[in-house]
Amino acid sequence: MTGTLYGLGVGPGDPELMTLKTHRILKSTRIIAYPAPDTGPSFAREIAAEYIKPDTKEIPIIIPMRTIRFPAEEIYDQAAETIAQHLDQGDDVAVLCEGDPFFYGSFMYLYARLNERYSVEVIPGVSSLMTCAAAFGRPLAARNDVLTIIPAPLEPDQIRQQLEKTDAAAIIKIGRHYDKIYGLLEELNLLERSGYVERASLPHQKVVRLSETNLEAAPYFSMILVYRGGEAWMS
Amino acid sequence: MTGTLYGLGVGPGDPELMTLKTHRILKSTRIIAYPAPDTGPSFAREIAAEYIKPDTKEIPIIIPMRTIRFPAEEIYDQAAETIAQHLDQGDDVAVLCEGDPFFYGSFMYLYARLNERYSVEVIPGVSSLMTCAAAFGRPLAARNDVLTIIPAPLEPDQIRQQLEKTDAAAIIKIGRHYDKIYGLLEELNLLERSGYVERASLPHQKVVRLSETNLEAAPYFSMILVYRGGEAWMS
Numbered sequence: 001m002t003g004t005l006y007g008l009g010v011g012p013g014d015p016e017l018m019t020l021k022t023h024r025i026l027k028s029t030r031i032i033a034y035p036a037p038d039t040g041p042s043f044a045r046e047i048a049a050e051y052i053k054p055d056t057k058e059i060p061i062i063i064p065m066r067t068i069r070f071p072a073e074e075i076y077d078q079a080a081e082t083i084a085q086h087l088d089q090g091d092d093v094a095v096l097c098e099g100d101p102f103f104y105g106s107f108m109y110l111y112a113r114l115n116e117r118y119s120v121e122v123i124p125g126v127s128s129l130m131t132c133a134a135a136f137g138r139p140l141a142a143r144n145d146v147l148t149i150i151p152a153p154l155e156p157d158q159i160r161q162q163l164e165k166t167d168a169a170a171i172i173k174i175g176r177h178y179d180k181i182y183g184l185l186e187e188l189n190l191l192e193r194s195g196y197v198e199r200a201s202l203p204h205q206k207v208v209r210l211s212e213t214n215l216e217a218a219p220y221f222s223m224i225l226v227y228r229g230g231e232a233w234m235s
Numbered sequence: 236m237t238g239t240l241y242g243l244g245v246g247p248g249d250p251e252l253m254t255l256k257t258h259r260i261l262k263s264t265r266i267i268a269y270p271a272p273d274t275g276p277s278f279a280r281e282i283a284a285e286y287i288k289p290d291t292k293e294i295p296i297i298i299p300m301r302t303i304r305f306p307a308e309e310i311y312d313q314a315a316e317t318i319a320q321h322l323d324q325g326d327d328v329a330v331l332c333e334g335d336p337f338f339y340g341s342f343m344y345l346y347a348r349l350n351e352r353y354s355v356e357v358i359p360g361v362s363s364l365m366t367c368a369a370a371f372g373r374p375l376a377a378r379n380d381v382l383t384i385i386p387a388p389l390e391p392d393q394i395r396q397q398l399e400k401t402d403a404a405a406i407i408k409i410g411r412h413y414d415k416i417y418g419l420l421e422e423l424n425l426l427e428r429s430g431y432v433e434r435a436s437l438p439h440q441k442v443v444r445l446s447e448t449n450l451e452a453a454p455y456f457s458m459i460l461v462y463r464g465g466e467a468w469m470s
Binding site: 009017101105129154 | 247256337339343346358364377380381388397400
């Protein structure tokens with residue numbers, strides 16, 4: 001009998017936003033893996049830290065943030081191989097995933113490599129999308145609103161086209177694209193209808209209207225919510 | 236001191252997909268409210284049932300499903316007034332919300348009525364969006380994919396336009412619009428790239444390719460995921 005691979009959504013940051021199911025699996029699985037930067041702590045591991053027992057075997061999957069092209073095929077090949085060895089021995093392995101495993105998450109690279117050979121269970125988690133809306137204090141979408149998730153690295157024209165056809169949007173992966181997004185939303189006269197949320201649900205969370213920001217760049221864990229129209233804005 | 240109003244995301248259906256935070260607040264709050272149909276049980280209450288203590292004061296907010304125009308302004312006015320009376324007495328009130336409170340949820344109607352007068356805390360929950368992707372076994376979106384949430388009651392032309400400019404889509408509120416959506420996706424040659432998920436995370440969950448469905452209508456708790464292109468599909 002081979003083990004089960006769990007893709008465990010650990011939620012957006014506040015450890016209390018972990019589900020009961022993730023909490024149970026985390027406490028009973030003796031081998032965990034998680035993405036980690038080449039320097040500094042793993043965010044996914046930090047979220048789960050208080051529930052990781054001292055004798056847990058840990059497999060950090062080191063993803064250099066700047067030096068190599070994404071996705072890092074060889075890194076995931078190797079991580080999948082390491083995980084497969086444990087599964088082959090009949091042990092379960094839980095991969096800790098920030099937010100939700102299947103919502104723009106890196107778990108998909110392990111899933112693609114292991115899903116056909118092993119039993120895999122994906123445990124959904126609270127996403128930063130919903131957490132940012134709660135932090136900003138305004139519903140994301142209501143009734144027949146169209147909501148579009150737009151990655152900030154896209155070309156300005158692509159982003160503009162998406163914004164022009166939606167009632168509400170969440171622009172993700174802001175980082176060094178902050179200036180481009182700010183400029184676009186200014187041009188579309190949407191600065192006052194946009195919210196900026198940084199590190200949602202964490203103690204140092206920051207929530208302001210986009211018009212009140214003045215940044216060089218935004219951190220990776222930031223999001224811009226755009227309430228272009230729609231019923232959620234009118235409420 | 237007035238009480239705090241909690242908008243408690245209870246998750247998509249499986250009680251174990253409730254967060255630790257919702258679980259804690261639910262166990263300590265002695266007054267709860269929840270949406271309920273005019274006949275039959277409240278889904279939000281059913282999800283939370285095992286954690287509701289016998290001496291809890293319950294405020295069902297009865298929303299007739301078919302007979303009156305949505306939104307039911309007077310119903311929410313009255314529910315807000317009942318809740319406000321408890322808050323005025325210094326008691327906390329927790330409103331149980333299926334999935335996430337701010338993602339197409341009816342909590343916004345109470346929030347709009349009470350947010351300026353009382354302390355309100357919105358606790359995000361696991362959404363059906365992420366839960367359906369986990370059930371279907373394919374990531375919703377990856378890297379720079381655009382993901383669009385499209386309510387099925389929109390006009391066919393609006394839905395077609397949205398589908399033509401996105402990498403992936405989640406079509407929600409299917410119900411009696413099943414035929415229209417099926418026809419549209421057939422016309423766009425996307426039936427084989429679409430997944431149908433009914434009652435995600437519940438024991439009688441149903442997951443199939445859309446091409447394998449043959450329904451008169453879909454239940455309210457169903458969703459169609461469309462993988463038009465994008466990196467998640469290619470993975």
